[in-house]
Amino acid sequence: DGGITQSPKYLFRKEGQNVTLSCEQNLNHDAMYWYRQDPGQGLRLIYYSQIVNDFQKGDIAEGYSVSREKKESFPLTVTSAQKNPTAFYLCASSIGVATGYTFGSGTRLTVV
Amino acid sequence: GDSVTQMEGPVTLSEEAFLTINCTYTATGYPSLFWYVQYPGEGLQLLLKATKADDKGSNKGFEATYRKETTSFHLEKGSVQVSDSAVYFCALSDREGLVFTGNQFYFGTGTSLTVIP
Helix, strand or coil: CCCEEEECCEEEECCCCCEEEEEEECCCCCEEEEEEECCCCCEEEEEEEEECCEEEECCCCCCEEECCCECCECCEEECCCCCCCCEEEEEEEECCCCCCEEECCCEEEEEC | CCEEEECCCCEEEECCCCEEECEEEECCCCCEEEEEEECCCCCEEEEEEECCCCCEEEECCEEEECECCCCECCEEECCCCHHHCEEEEEEEECCECCECCCCCEEECCCEEEEEEC
């Protein structure tokens, strides 16, 4: 079955470390997205990519970086510059306006 | 700009009660409307959608009708179950004419539903 796979499900980061969250899709979708979700809150867009080798900042890109070298993959790096990284991170993909998004199951990042 | 406003929670209902979660939207183009559901610790799943005015989306006993005159897309279910306990997100996807420019997906803040036996 096609879908989006996020890994790991849980991730712990020490202060000052960079960590990378994986997102892989086999839906042949062009567009991919990263969202951050804090407890009891909605979704905030970090980065998005509409095509390979191209990506744009979302509303809260500071302290994060992405790459899109392959259509299937859109990894997110949480850098040490992100001062409050503890959150639930969701990856999504889309093929167009009428189909909506398909989401992965999320990665919960905790700073220890 | 585009936006989605949904009723604040949390909502607590007894099993078999009627559910309504209100959602209204503002859009400049030709939006498609969606409801997503998020179970604890999981990602969002598409529950239903409607792509044009007067369309009704339905799935698993949930329904929502795209009302352009009231700019609304309220979620309803006639008889909720304990397993419906989750957070529900209303969302819209807009486009300018026929062009989807990729960053035109807007989510509401979510409404938490708890169904008690």
